[in-house]
Amino acid sequence: MHYQTESWGSYMPTRSANVGDPLERIERLASENAVVIFSMSTCCMCHAIKRLFCGMGVNPTVHELDEDPRGKDMERALMRLLGNSSAVPVVFIGGKLVGAMDRVMASHINGSLVPLLKEAGALWL
Amino acid sequence: MAFGFCNVLPFSSFLDENENGLRWSCMASHRVGPVGETGLSDSGPSNPHVPYSVFHGSNVPTSFINQEGSAFDFRELEEAIVLQGVKIRNDEAKAPLFTGRPAATLEMFPSWPMRFQTTPRGSSKSGGESTDSGSAVNTFSSKAEVQLESESPISNKASSSDHQAFDHQKHLQLQQQQIQQEMANDRSRAGPSQNQSDVKAPQEKRKGSGGSSSTSEKQLDAKTLRRLAQNREAARKSRLRKKAYVQQLESSRMKLTHIEQDLQRARAQGLFLGGCGGAGGNLSSGAAIFDMEYARWLEDDHRLMAELRTGLHAHLSDGDLRLIVEGYISHYDEIFRLKGVAAKSDVFHVITGLWMTPAERCFLWIGGFRPSDLIKMLIGQLEPLTEQQLVGIYRLQQSTQQAEEALSQGQEQLQQSLIETIAAAGPVIDGMQQMVVALGKLSNLEGFVRQADNLRQQTLHQLRHVLTIRQAARCFLVIGEYYGRLRALSSLWASRPRESLMSEDHNSCQTTATDHLQIVHQSAHNHFSTF
Numbered sequence: 001m002h003y004q005t006e007s008w009g010s011y012m013p014t015r016s017a018n019v020g021d022p023l024e025r026i027e028r029l030a031s032e033n034a035v036v037i038f039s040m041s042t043c044c045m046c047h048a049i050k051r052l053f054c055g056m057g058v059n060p061t062v063h064e065l066d067e068d069p070r071g072k073d074m075e076r077a078l079m080r081l082l083g084n085s086s087a088v089p090v091v092f093i094g095g096k097l098v099g100a101m102d103r104v105m106a107s108h109i110n111g112s113l114v115p116l117l118k119e120a121g122a123l124w125l
Numbered sequence: 126m127a128f129g130f131c132n133v134l135p136f137s138s139f140l141d142e143n144e145n146g147l148r149w150s151c152m153a154s155h156r157v158g159p160v161g162e163t164g165l166s167d168s169g170p171s172n173p174h175v176p177y178s179v180f181h182g183s184n185v186p187t188s189f190i191n192q193e194g195s196a197f198d199f200r201e202l203e204e205a206i207v208l209q210g211v212k213i214r215n216d217e218a219k220a221p222l223f224t225g226r227p228a229a230t231l232e233m234f235p236s237w238p239m240r241f242q243t244t245p246r247g248s249s250k251s252g253g254e255s256t257d258s259g260s261a262v263n264t265f266s267s268k269a270e271v272q273l274e275s276e277s278p279i280s281n282k283a284s285s286s287d288h289q290a291f292d293h294q295k296h297l298q299l300q301q302q303q304i305q306q307e308m309a310n311d312r313s314r315a316g317p318s319q320n321q322s323d324v325k326a327p328q329e330k331r332k333g334s335g336g337s338s339s340t341s342e343k344q345l346d347a348k349t350l351r352r353l354a355q356n357r358e359a360a361r362k363s364r365l366r367k368k369a370y371v372q373q374l375e376s377s378r379m380k381l382t383h384i385e386q387d388l389q390r391a392r393a394q395g396l397f398l399g400g401c402g403g404a405g406g407n408l409s410s411g412a413a414i415f416d417m418e419y420a421r422w423l424e425d426d427h428r429l430m431a432e433l434r435t436g437l438h439a440h441l442s443d444g445d446l447r448l449i450v451e452g453y454i455s456h457y458d459e460i461f462r463l464k465g466v467a468a469k470s471d472v473f474h475v476i477t478g479l480w481m482t483p484a485e486r487c488f489l490w491i492g493g494f495r496p497s498d499l500i501k502m503l504i505g506q507l508e509p510l511t512e513q514q515l516v517g518i519y520r521l522q523q524s525t526q527q528a529e530e531a532l533s534q535g536q537e538q539l540q541q542s543l544i545e546t547i548a549a550a551g552p553v554i555d556g557m558q559q560m561v562v563a564l565g566k567l568s569n570l571e572g573f574v575r576q577a578d579n580l581r582q583q584t585l586h587q588l589r590h591v592l593t594i595r596q597a598a599r600c601f602l603v604i605g606e607y608y609g610r611l612r613a614l615s616s617l618w619a620s621r622p623r624e625s626l627m628s629e630d631h632n633s634c635q636t637t638a639t640d641h642l643q644i645v646h647q648s649a650h651n652h653f654s655t656f
Contacts, residue, residue, distance in 0.1 A: 044542065045572055048535025055527050086572075101572075102579045108524050109583035110590070111517075 001054060003062050022073035023081070030092035033061040034122035038078060038090045040066045046089040049101055052108070058122045060091075094120035366414070373417045411470025412479070418463050419480050422456070429453050430605040433598050443594045450594060453601050457585055461578045464492065468574045472567075476574050482615035485608070491532060491577035496525040496584040499604065503588075506603050507596060517591035521584065528580050536573050542566055 030036045035053060039046035041064045053060045065071035065088060078087035082100060091098045093116050098104055107113040117123040408416065429452060436449045468475045476492040478485070488498060500522040510518065546563045589597050 042542075044535045044539040044569055045576070047538045048531045048576075051534040052527060052531035055530055101576055105528050105576065105580055106583045108528055109521065109580065109587050111520060111524070111587075113524075 001050060001060055001062055003064065020070075022070060022077040025070065026074055026077060026081075027095075029063055030097070031095035034094060034120040035060040035117065036092040037062045038074070038088055038092075039064055040088050042066065043088055045086075045101055049089040049091065049104060052104070056114075056117070056123065058117060060122075093117060093122070369417055369421060370414075373420060409471040409474065411467050412474035415463060415467035415471075415474065416480050419460070422460050422463070425456060426605060429456055430602060430609075433602045433605070437595070437598050437602065446594050446598050450589065450597050450601065454585060454589060458582060461582045464578055465575055468492070468571045472571045472574060476570055482612045484611050484615040484618065488611075490529070491536060492574040493577060493581055494608075495529060496581050497522060497529055499584065500525060502607060503600060503603060507592065507600055510596075514591055514596075521587050521591065525580065525584055532573060532576055532580070539566060539569055539573070 026038070035058055037046070037049060037053070037060045039050065039062050050060065050062065065075050068074065075087040078090050079085070081097070082090065084100060086100070090100055091104050098107065098113075098116070104113065107116070114123065429449075432449050433453060436446050441449075464475055474480065478489040478492060481489070485494075488494060490498075500518065504518065504522070507518070543563060543566050546559055546566060549559055588600055592600055
C-alpha cells in the first residue's frame with residue numbers, strides 16, 4: 001500500500017487558480033493506479049477496507065483526503081457521487097468506481113472482486 | 126397507534142418496587158417520565174425512537190391490556206388540523222386511553238392501569254374538539270400528578286416525576302408547535318407554552334373554523350393528501366406494532382409469574398437465584414421494539430422451517446421448492462433490515478447481542494453470528510457436492526474469513542482510538558470536549574454492525590447461488606436447526622439442577638455428566654418437540 005501525496009513543486013497555486021473540478025481530479029487519480037482507495041486517516045472503516053485488500057495480497061494506492069488541501073471538495077464530490085452521507089472509504093478498480101465498503105464486501109463474497117482485480121492487474125494467480 | 130416518539134436527551138432510568146412487586150422500567154436513552162413521551166415526527170413508517178414504559182407486574186388489570194381501540198391515530202389529528210373547523214367524529218370511543226386529543230406526541234402509556242383511562246375520558250369530553258390538545262394536556266398533566274401519587278410505584282420520586290410531567294408538557298407543546306407550523310397554520314406560539322395560551326389556542330381555532338371551512342376543501346391539495354396517506358400508513362403500522370407489543374407484554378407477564386413462583390420456591394429453600402433472564406433492567410425503546418420483532422421473527426422462523434421440512438419430504442418440484450427457499454432468504458433479509466433499524470436507535474443493544482440467548486452470545490461477532498463459522502458448520506453437512514460446488518464453498522469460506530478479518534481490524538482500530546480519547550479526557554473543560562469526540566467515535570459502531578450484517582446477508586445469498594435448490598433447502602434447514610439447538614442449549618443450561626450448589630460438601634459442587642443427561646431427558650420433550 002502506498003500513500004500518494006501531491007508534490008507542489010514548481011506549481012504555485014494562487015487562490016483563484018485552484019482549478020480542477022474535484023470530480024475530475026478524483027477520476028484522474030483513480031485511473032492512475034489499478035486499485036485506488038479514497039480514505040481518511042481517522043476513519044476506521046477505511047482502515048478495514050485497506051486491511052481487506054492487503055489481506056488479499058493487493059497493493060492499493062491510498063489518498064487520504066484529510067491530508068489533501070483539496071480534500072474537502074473531493075469529499076463533497078464523492079458524497080454526491082455515491083449518494084451517501086459518508087464519502088469514504090471509496091474504491092476504484094481499473095479506473096472504474098466499485099463503491100463503498102458494502103459494495104466491495106458484497107462483490108468479494110459473490111466472487112466478482114477477484115476477477116476484477118486480476119483484470120486490472122492488481123492480483124496475479 | 127399508541128406509541129409516542131422521542132428524540133430527546135439521554136436520561137437515567139428509574140426503577141422501583143412497591144410492595145406488590147410491581148416494577149417500573151422506563152426506557153433509557155429517552156426522557157420518558159410516567160406521563161409519557163414526546164416528540165412525534167409525522168413522517169412516517171419507521172421512526173425507531175419509540176419509547177415504551179415496560180410494565181412488569183403480575184397484577185396488571187387485563188382489561189386494560191385488552192383495550193382494543195386502535196388507539197391514537199395521528200393522522201386524524203392532522204386531518205383535524207387540515208380541515209379546520211370540520212367536526213371530526215369524536216375519537217374518545219376509539220382511544221379511551223388518552224386524554225381526548227392530546228398533542229400528537231402524547232401516546233399510549235401501557236403502564237397506566239385502568240384508573241387512568243377513566244379520568245381522561247371526562248376531561249376529553251370537556252375538551253371537545255379533537256384538536257383541543259392544549260387543555261387536554263393540562264388536565265392530563267394534573268391528572269397524571271394525581272395518578273402518580275396514588276399509583277406511586279415511584280413513591281419517592283414524585284417530585285421528579287412532576288418535573289418530568291411539566292417537562293413533557295413543554296415538549297409536547299413544542300412538538301405540537303412544530304406540527305402546526307408544518308401544516309401552515311397561522312397560529313403561532315411563543316416559546317414554552319403556558320396553560321393559558323393552550324386554552325386560548327383552541328378557541329382561536331374555533332373562531333377560525335367558521336370562516337375557513339370554505340378554504341378547507343381547497344387545502345386538500347395533492348401534497349396534503351399525500352401527507353395524509355403517509356400518516357394513515359404510519360398509523361396503520363403503529364397499530365400493528367401495538368398489537369405485537371401487547372402480545373409480547375402478555376407473554377412477558379406469564380413469564381414473570383413463573384419466575385416469581387420460582388423465586389418464592391427458591392427463597393423458601395434459602396437459595397439465591399441469580400440471573401432472571403434478559404428481561405430485567407432497562408431497555409431503550411428501540412431495543413424493546415427490536416426484541417419484540419425478533420421474537421416474532423423466531424416464530425416465523427419455526428413456521429418457515431416446517432415448510433422447508435415438509436417441502437423436502439414431499440419431494441416438491443424445484444419450482445415450488447424455490448419459492449419456499451426464496452421465502453426463507455427474504456425472512457433473513459428481514460431480520461437484517463430490522464437489525465439495521467435497531468442499530469440506529471440503540472447500537473449497544475444490537476452489538477452486544479442482548480437480544481440473543483446466552484449460548485448464542487458466546488459466539489457473538491459484531492452483533493451476530495460469524496459467517497465463516499456458519500460455513501464451517503455447513504461443510505460436513507451439505508454432501509454430496511460437485512467439484513465446482515466444493516470450490517465455490519471453499520472460496521466462500523475464504524472470502525468470509527478475509528472480510529471478517531478486515532472488519533475486526535477496523536473495529537479494533539476504533540476501540541483503540543476510543544481508549545485513547547477517553548483516557549485523555551482531562552479536567553472538566555477539556556474532558557467535555559474529549560467526551561464529545563468519544564461520542565463521535567462511538568457513532569461508528571453502527572457502521573460496523575451494518576457491514577457485519579451485510580456480510581452475513583451476502584453469505585447466505587451466495588450459499589443459495591452455489592447450491593442447487595434442494596441442497597439450498599437442506600442447507601437452510603440445517604442452519605435453522607443449528608441455531609434452534611443453540612438457543613435450546615441456553616434454556617437447558619439455565620434450568621440445570623442447582624442442588625449441588627447448596628451442598629455443604631464442596632467436593633460435590635460439580636454437576637456431573639449424568640446430571641446433565643438427566644436434565645436433557647427431563648426437558649427433552651419440552652425443548653425438542655418443535656424439531
